[in-house]
Amino acid sequence: MSKRDLKDILEWACVLVVFTAxxxxxxxxxVQFNYEMYADKTLRELTPMQLMWAFYGYSLTHAILLGIVEVLGGLMLLFRQSRVFGAxxxxxxxxxxxxxxxxxxxxxxxLFAAIIYLLLVQIILYLNREKVIEIVKSLLDKRIQEKSSMNIFLKIFMIIILAGIIKFLEIQITHKNILNF
Structure with missing residues (x-):
């Protein structure tokens, strides 16, 4: 058995364990979280874990979005082209x-299960470290190549002005309720 075969076996074992999880x-x-289970209790009566479950049950959208990202990330591991991004x-x-x-x-x-899955994901990234390095280099190289011809002080001034306008609009929308939601 070659080194490449051993690497593939290790990688696929990690992928399958993380994917199924x-x-x-x-x-x-x-279906995991149920807000109603804790609705008749005060906050002081809840354990920290029950409080988290009540929170997830109340804000089911948050739990579902987290679940969708978990599923999509797991699915991405199955394909070599998307494995690093999924990891x-x-x-x-x-x-x-x-x-x-x-x-x-x-x-x-x-907690220990989540730590184990994270370690397995890190192994997947390590086994694909050439791609990870390539991704990081391409991001850094583009930042270096995209040097602006604009004066840095003018650019900073324009950023501050634009940030001030955006912040002003945010305050108008959130504190003055101008959208009437």
Whole structure:
């Protein structure tokens, strides 16, 4: 067995484990959270984990969007052309899940599972490190190549003016309720 064969076996094993987990967790978000279960309790009566579940149950859109990103990231792992991008997406999503699991004191099994999936995603990225390096270089090279002919001070001045206009509009919309939502 060649080194390439071993790399492929390791990569596909990682892909399949993460893919199945993301399908289960992502699709499960549709039915997993139930706000009504905690509706008759005060906040002080809820454990941190119950509070998180109540939050997800109340804002089901948030849970469903997170689930969609998990499913899409998992699906992207199945195809070589999108694997690195899917792994990058899942790195962010799983980091967010781990953060929530720690903050809301979710069961250790769920926390450890998320950590394991994140480690597997990092292995996938490491095994595809040439592509990752190529992506990072292409992003950095374009920034270097796209040097503006505009004077830097004029550019900074225009950025500040535009940011001020945007902030003014944001305040008008959010604080004065001019859109009447």
């Amino acid at each position: 993301m399908m289960a967790y992502g699709l499960g978000k549709i 990058m997406i899942l790195s962010g999503v799983l980091s967010y899940v781990i953060f929530q699991d720690i903050v809301y004191e979710v069961l250790r099994g769920a």
